[in-house]
Amino acid sequence: MSATATRAATPSRAVPAGGSRPSPGRRRRRIKQGLTPWLFLLPALAIFAIFKFWPVLYGMWLSFFEVRPYLGNLWIGLGNFERAVTDPALGSAALHTLIDAAAAVGLSMLFGFLLALLLEGPALHLRLIRTAAFLPVVAALVVVAQLWDVIMYPSSYGMLNSFLGFFGMGPNEFLSDPDQALASVILIQVWKHAPYDMVIFIAGLAGIDRQLYEAADIDGANRWQRLRFITIPALRPVITIVLMLGIIRGLRVFTEVFVLTNGGPAGATEMIVTYLYKTGIELGDFGYASAISTMLLLVTIVATSVTNWIRGRKED
Amino acid sequence: MSAGSHQTALNIRWPKPHQLPGRIVHWVLCLLVLFVFLLPIWSMIATVFSGAQMRQGQMSLSIRDFTVDNIVQAWQYGVARGFFNSMVVVVIGLALQMTVSTLAAYALARKRFRGAAIVTVLILATMMMPAEVISLPLYLVLGQIPAPTESGSLLNSFGGLILPIVGWAMPIYIMTGFMKEIPKELEESAQIDGAGDLRVFFQVVLPLCRPALGTCAIFGFLMIWDQYLLPMLVARTPDMYTLTMIVTSLQSSDGLGTPVRLAAALMLMVPGVVVYLLLQRFFERGLLSGSVKG
Numbered sequence: 001m002s003a004t005a006t007r008a009a010t011p012s013r014a015v016p017a018g019g020s021r022p023s024p025g026r027r028r029r030r031i032k033q034g035l036t037p038w039l040f041l042l043p044a045l046a047i048f049a050i051f052k053f054w055p056v057l058y059g060m061w062l063s064f065f066e067v068r069p070y071l072g073n074l075w076i077g078l079g080n081f082e083r084a085v086t087d088p089a090l091g092s093a094a095l096h097t098l099i100d101a102a103a104a105v106g107l108s109m110l111f112g113f114l115l116a117l118l119l120e121g122p123a124l125h126l127r128l129i130r131t132a133a134f135l136p137v138v139a140a141l142v143v144v145a146q147l148w149d150v151i152m153y154p155s156s157y158g159m160l161n162s163f164l165g166f167f168g169m170g171p172n173e174f175l176s177d178p179d180q181a182l183a184s185v186i187l188i189q190v191w192k193h194a195p196y197d198m199v200i201f202i203a204g205l206a207g208i209d210r211q212l213y214e215a216a217d218i219d220g221a222n223r224w225q226r227l228r229f230i231t232i233p234a235l236r237p238v239i240t241i242v243l244m245l246g247i248i249r250g251l252r253v254f255t256e257v258f259v260l261t262n263g264g265p266a267g268a269t270e271m272i273v274t275y276l277y278k279t280g281i282e283l284g285d286f287g288y289a290s291a292i293s294t295m296l297l298l299v300t301i302v303a304t305s306v307t308n309w310i311r312g313r314k315e316d
Numbered sequence: 317m318s319a320g321s322h323q324t325a326l327n328i329r330w331p332k333p334h335q336l337p338g339r340i341v342h343w344v345l346c347l348l349v350l351f352v353f354l355l356p357i358w359s360m361i362a363t364v365f366s367g368a369q370m371r372q373g374q375m376s377l378s379i380r381d382f383t384v385d386n387i388v389q390a391w392q393y394g395v396a397r398g399f400f401n402s403m404v405v406v407v408i409g410l411a412l413q414m415t416v417s418t419l420a421a422y423a424l425a426r427k428r429f430r431g432a433a434i435v436t437v438l439i440l441a442t443m444m445m446p447a448e449v450i451s452l453p454l455y456l457v458l459g460q461i462p463a464p465t466e467s468g469s470l471l472n473s474f475g476g477l478i479l480p481i482v483g484w485a486m487p488i489y490i491m492t493g494f495m496k497e498i499p500k501e502l503e504e505s506a507q508i509d510g511a512g513d514l515r516v517f518f519q520v521v522l523p524l525c526r527p528a529l530g531t532c533a534i535f536g537f538l539m540i541w542d543q544y545l546l547p548m549l550v551a552r553t554p555d556m557y558t559l560t561m562i563v564t565s566l567q568s569s570d571g572l573g574t575p576v577r578l579a580a581a582l583m584l585m586v587p588g589v590v591v592y593l594l595l596q597r598f599f600e601r602g603l604l605s606g607s608v609k610g
Binding site: 041139151153248 | 324325326342345346349350352353354356357359360363371372373374375415416417419420422423424427429432435438439441442443444445446447448449450451452453454455456457461479480482483488513517538541542544545549560563564567574577578580581582584585588589592593596
């Protein structure tokens with residue numbers, strides 16, 4: 001029952017049946033029905049406007065200023081953006097973010113897919129293992145970071161080092177070694193995110209028509225052929241989703257890096273958002289930080305839209 | 317084919333003699349998965365409950381000399397306050413988030429009105445504005461919104477910790493999808509009986525949405541419980557610190573041993589795990605409906 005139904009029932013203006021206009025009560029009801037959806041939407045729209053859209057627009061606006069507390073802001077046009085493009089520290093942070101996103105997303109997807117193949121199915125032991133493997137996803141990022149910070153303790157009695165020592169590999173510095181820190185962070189991210197991808201892949205696997213497998217069996221296809229010609233093509237939409245979630249997750253990465261290394265050692269794990277935090281919050285350079293934030297937002301939007309667009313094109 | 321209903325991608329069925337090697341590989345891999353994902357968590361638990369003397373950075377694989385001292389010590393070093401603050405934020409925040417999202421979803425799923433498409437696009441667009449990416453301008457905006465707090469703005473107040481996480485596209489998306497599936501006749505018959513919009517919403521639509529509400533509850537809980545950057549920007553004084561902040565602040569206090577640090581982390585982990593285990597079935601359903609349909 002919506003406004004259209006009422007309108008259909010009262011064609012009174014076109015055909016003045018009794019010569020009477022719609023009664024004031026009815027008109028009030030029609031206005032009320034037009035307003036109803038907006039009343040339901042109002043709280044959400046207000047919250048989004050204040051805490052999402054206003055900050056985004058305000059950040060874009062500030063990007064064009066040199067923000068000077070107590071002195072008033074100074075319009076500098078594209079100055080902040082020029083500075084960003086030529087800032088070597090930001091460039092290296094962007095590079096780290098890209099490496100981290102690509103590696104963490106790719107490896108999480110790969111292991112998530114392998115886990116899904118291994119653990120798909122209704123058997124009890126599979127369900128239990130799936131639940132256990134999912135614990136890293138449920139644990140807050142801060143927990144995962146704290147835990148791995150201890151596991152990777154850079155001494156021969158640290159847990160991971162004593163495990164590696166078992167195989168004769170010498171104690172590693174992991175997070176304190178500029179050459180290993182980024183890889184260590186990626187390893188931790190994969191540990192946390194692969195099970196998440198696994199669950200999405202399992203959902204995708206469950207949606208595959210079982211008859212396709214039976215047909216493949218009858219045609220004498222082997223396991224690899226089933227995987228190559230049935231499973232992976234059928235999972236393509238799921239892969240796009242995992243990819244899209246991964247890109248957003250990769251570009252926004254902050255918490256685990258901030259807790260584990262704070263961008264160190266020697267800037268080896270500096271990410272865009274940790275750099276943003278340092279410029280904006282610690283140094284108070286709000287104008288420049290807003291410009292970085294705006295650029296990162298645009299990159300996020302473009303990257304997800306492109307992924308989405310490719311998906312749309314493939315499905316046609 | 318008799319086993320057809322349980323066919324999976326790799327199609328490993330119960331052993332026939334020639335499949336035995338495959339089964340062994342399968343079980344070895346299963347054990348490996350358990351090892352990789354459970355051992356770190358188990359050793360955290362074992363270390364926390366071990367009273368034996370350990371060096372900085374050392375973990376234990378078994379509980380030696382059971383004790384709860386580490387938990388007690390962590391509790392006294394700020395975890396109590398952080399736990400309380402985080403609970404306040406998650407309870408109020410989740411209640412508001414679900415109310416706001418469900419109301420919006422009802423309008424989007426069940427009402428036809430001009431502008432619906434734009435509203436949908438705007439809400440989905442916020443999915444591409446991750447909190448971390450817009451954190452800095454959000455922080456500045458929070459400092460400008462006047463509020464009856466000591467700071468005069470939303471900074472260093474529960475309002476600042478809670479309000480920014482109330483608006484989230486995901487529950488709106490899940491609820492809208494779910495509500496669209498509810499047959500219109502149910503609502504119409506209630507309206508014929510004279511029920512107003514609010515009554516239809518609360519007494520007809522909402523009870524039918526229980527599974528979707530469960531999904532939103534668990535996703536929302538984990539999302540709010542996980543917050544780190546926002547509280548770091550908002551909370552100024554230790555009495556406003558959330559549990560995530562307390563856990564990381566213990567990392568840098570030198571006097572505390574590894575087991576105490578891990579005890580704080582464990583207490584941050586437990587509520588998420590409990591909520592997940594309680595609402596597990598909603599969780600997987602949510603991933604299915606929410607993300608696969610995309």
